Amino acid sequence: MLRIDRAFYEAIVAHARRDHPDEACGVVAGPEGSDRPERFIPMENAERSPTFYRFDSKEQLRVWREMDDRDEEPVVIYHSHTATEAFPSRTDISLAAEPGAHYVLASTREPDHTEFRSFRIVDGVVTEEPVEIV
Secondary structure, three states, X not given: OEEEOHHHHHHHHHHHHHHOOOOXXXXXXXXXXXXXXXXXXXXXXXXOOXXXXXEOHHHHHHHHHHHHHOOEEEEXXXXXXXXXXXXXXXXXXHHOOOOOOEEEEEEEEEOOEEEEEEEXXXXXXXXXXXXXXX
């Protein structure tokens, strides 16, 4: 189960809406081993695409080094889907490299509703998990 603060939920949704029609992406970091999302880090979609996202390699290196320096890890890795449901694509699954992370998808395909779902992706196996907004 993903337990996430309402402020982070709202920040992810706002980022997804702001970048629409392109996919938005980012992470929510937390203390290593805690499974607690505590620091929101919106990132740039280097692809600037409505169908694909990729972290900018320099930004990703900087963010991951900063997390290492702060004894943090990516608790949530999020991105948006702009025209499809909030479910990992084959590409999303193949690129999932953090087995301990919650992979959050926010679908902005409907203008008045954002579908928000969380998944664990380990060795290509996708498992949806409940989301509790606190």
